[in-house]
Amino acid sequence: MPRKPASPAPAKSGATTLTHRQRLAATTRARIFKTAIREFADKGFSGARVETIATRAKVNIRMIYHYFGGKEALYIEVLEHVLANLRDEERKLELDVERIEPVNGILQLYDFTEGHFAAHPELLNLLSSENLNRARFLKRSKLIPKISSPVLDMLRTLIERGEQTAVMRTGIDALHLYVLLVSLCYFHKSNAFTISRMFDTDMLTADWQAAHKRQAHEVIRAFLVSGSQTAHAALSIAAIDDL
Structure with a gap:
């Protein structure tokens, strides 16, 4: 066979x-x-x-x-993980900074950061804790200085385009703007329990958070266009309408 x-x-x-x-x-x-x-x-x-x-x-x-x-090495790895996760999500942003209207582009960056903080409360808590430690453990990480964020470059491009087209004020610094955006995403979440108690208002409800987000949009937009040619034109039109 x-x-x-x-x-x-x-x-x-x-x-x-x-x-x-x-x-x-x-x-x-x-x-x-x-x-x-x-x-x-x-x-x-x-x-x-x-x-x-x-x-x-x-x-x-x-x-x-x-x-x-050990405990310290584990804690540093946790810090590296939550920050790397934020940077990874930033890199996935599909934001065409060369085409989008600059003010709307910046508002979308705010929305992304606000949404990430809302979805990852552990990041807020860990950052708050590490600030109390004066970044003692972050300073010991060799990885964190290498974790680059694309957001500053995005902001620089949007600011430059906004200035060139006169829809935004001049002289905005990208890092200062980034800190402003993060602060508007951060404080009302990281301090919600204490402020809710102090003012007898539950700041963690969906309605309150949504209202704050709308107000933050107004603050950001007003800051970006204050003193721009667009703002002057709008004021001029409003003045004519009042006549």
């Missing part, structure tokens, strides 16, 4: 196949890391406990030191 032809050997893949042990290790590390983000975001570096992270991640405390080297 003739032999059947031998089956061809499977092609070797360039990708390395993980063993069961490696997959288990990766899953364990990811579970520890996810738990650590919540713990540090809720309690800051000083309040967070390695023991609590281990218990909630259902691992032996030695595993945290094995995978991360």
Whole structure:
């Protein structure tokens, strides 16, 4: 009886196949890391406990030191992760800064940042905590200085186009504008619990947040066009209408 032809050997893949042990290790590390983000975001570096992270991640405390080297190294990696995630999302922005109307483009950058903060409250908490630490741990990160943001370049382009077309005031600094946009996204979220209590108003309701966003749009737009030829033209038309 003739032999059947031998089956061809499977092609070797360039990708390395993980063993069961490696997959288990990766899953364990990811579970520890996810738990650590919540713990540090809720309690800051000083309040967070390695023991609590281990218990909630259902691992032996030695595993945290094995995978991360200790509490400080784990905290720095958490900071790097949340900031890198923000930068990654910024790079995905589909904003044609060479074509979009400049003021609307800047308002879209505000909307993106406001939306990211709303979706990632852990980022707000971690930044607030690290500010209390005077950026003590951020300074120890070798990765964070290399995480570049495309937003400043976008703002510079939009500012330049806005000035050239006289729809925006002149002399706006991109970094100052970025800080202004972030502050309008940040304060009413990071301080919502205390201010809500002080003024007996729930600032975390969807209606209040939406109203604040509309007001922020008005503030940004007024700042950008104040003193521009467009603003002067609008004032002149309004003056004529009043006659």
